[in-house]
Amino acid sequence: MTELWEPTRTSRLWKRGDPAGLPMNGLVALYDPYRDAYGLTPEQRALLQTAKDYSGNGNHLTLGADTNASTDDPAYTGTAWSFDGGDFLLGPTTAMWSNTAGMTVLCIANPTRTSNAYIASQYSTSSKRSWQLVGKAFHVQEVATTADADMIATLATGFSEGVVQFGAGRWKPGTAAQIIRGNFVETATAAKVVNDITDASAALVLGSNADKGAFYSGSTLLVAIYTRYLVDAEISRAYHYLKSLMASRGVTVA
Numbered sequence: 001m002t003e004l005w006e007p008t009r010t011s012r013l014w015k016r017g018d019p020a021g022l023p024m025n026g027l028v029a030l031y032d033p034y035r036d037a038y039g040l041t042p043e044q045r046a047l048l049q050t051a052k053d054y055s056g057n058g059n060h061l062t063l064g065a066d067t068n069a070s071t072d073d074p075a076y077t078g079t080a081w082s083f084d085g086g087d088f089l090l091g092p093t094t095a096m097w098s099n100t101a102g103m104t105v106l107c108i109a110n111p112t113r114t115s116n117a118y119i120a121s122q123y124s125t126s127s128k129r130s131w132q133l134v135g136k137a138f139h140v141q142e143v144a145t146t147a148d149a150d151m152i153a154t155l156a157t158g159f160s161e162g163v164v165q166f167g168a169g170r171w172k173p174g175t176a177a178q179i180i181r182g183n184f185v186e187t188a189t190a191a192k193v194v195n196d197i198t199d200a201s202a203a204l205v206l207g208s209n210a211d212k213g214a215f216y217s218g219s220t221l222l223v224a225i226y227t228r229y230l231v232d233a234e235i236s237r238a239y240h241y242l243k244s245l246m247a248s249r250g251v252t253v254a
Helices: 034-039 232-248
Strands: 026-033 060-063 082-086 101-115 119-121 129-134 137-142 151-155 163-174 175-181 187-190 217-226
Touching: 034 163, 034 217, 101 119, 101 129, 101 232, 119 217, 129 163, 137 175, 151 175, 163 232, 217 232
Parallel strands: none
Antiparallel strands: 026 217, 082 217, 101 163, 101 217, 119 129, 129 137, 137 151, 151 187, 163 175, 175 187
């Protein structure tokens, strides 16, 4: 079997046989709508109400506010979730970060509108202690009352509308948040360092902000979340693997 990358004897970033070609260490959630819908007819896909967490940690998502079919459910296309500007997926309140090792969120997404492109977030409107990957920006906030713009990493160009692309946000205590588009085609780093996120009361949400007042329009093909800061080599490897994986599904990633 040919491997995409052969680790050195001293490397411990990932192991031979890591599922989905992604590092296992620190993987707390992995969402893949293609796998949810594999082998199902369109009629069967329309009945799905739970998105599985393929990391093995049980952090599954509910389509919309509950397990009943409703207008706030994103649609399964066979390769992605399609969000129409009023849909979301709701997850647990499990802290998707570590105040020791940090966090990383990876995504493959195709926004049809880059404003309000809420890919994934855990945001508390009361405490403003949060993280959010929103289109061209990655937020990590430790402010107790008001959001601090200096804690937001914002790309100059960001995601393009109507293009399937790879994005990543990462942070660790004592290090400013960073957002990455593609294989380091574009990066941005927040102006202010964040030391910790202490509020663990907010649920994980894909496709909307915490208040359900702003929604993502477009499609999301994969989301992976880590409770540690992935280094450059890991992010590059994830990009190349996921680009190859999506190509095998008939999807071209920029």
